[in-house]
Amino acid sequence: MSRIVIDLPDEDLRLLDVIKNVQKKPRVEIIRAAISGYLENNRVSETENAFGIWQLENGDGLTFQTALREEWPQ
DSSP states (O other): OOOOOOOOOOHHHHHHHHHHHOOOOOOOHHHHHHHHHHHHTTTTOOOHHOGGGGGOOOOOHHHHHHHHHHOOOO
């Protein structure tokens, strides 16, 4: 597991401590759960992560290239 350092506004840290005291859990456990939930709700598929003309294409690049070249006059 990697470590990171983050800066939080004082008010966020205060609210986090309130949650920590109510739930009787370590702050780090609450932060990990929050990040995991955020990542799950904001997951990006490989297709959404693509760019340009390939974003909307399914299949092999060579097949796509061949189809484009077939449109050209001989």
